[in-house]
Amino acid sequence: MDLFDGRNDWLAAPGVSLPVSALRFTFSRGGGPGGQNVNKLNTRATLSVPLEALAAAMPADAFERLKTKAGARLTADAIVISAADSRSQLANRRACLSRLRHLLIESLHRPRRRRATRPSRGVIERRLKAKKSQGQRKHERRSNRNPPSD
Template structure:
């Protein structure tokens, strides 16, 4: 197989991917009982040379909840055919890793509310207070 392309310049070699197959629940009729169509795809993030140290640190941080001893595992069993489940697992791993290594968004620039926005907010508060004041029962009597 060809290496798994994450984004231009970043590829996971096929040798780093570990596959496991098992019987799947779900659609397939009697074939479910005989065919090992469920797929588990594992990739060792800690041992990989496919990505540099900066991207590896970023991925380790963002995938912390999914890593087990530095290995990320994807399971696919939604299709009846093992080949389709293999393709689904590869695609999911590529998306997961691509999101994990993308650069952080630019920092937010702090802004102040405009004068008009402040005035509208104060006017809305006054209207709301007036509505509540009119709902109060009269205490005098």
């Protein structure tokens, strides 16, 4: 059974559908759990997705956020994600796809703009009153402890 079951498009995130032909997997020997197994089998999965396919599949503002969030995974022409968490090649392929999906969902989220606000007059007055009472308390402690010497 293949990971995509013969479908032509993979629903990567809500509203983002990538052609399966754009997802390129390569496999190599990797670390992680497995003991001698990692020295014999190519279980590390590396997923490469061309930037053109991603740009065509998602809104322009989300694509720009994706490029900044991708960080070191971003190359000149693709986003490269690898996984060597499991002894199974299939599990590592799924881990790569899951990481790509998480990255796409994060980039689709449009952050809210922060509106500058000012503290209310009551808040300012309470803060100043608390500061004044704290200073008064310290002043009273000081004057009682060290009487002036003549």
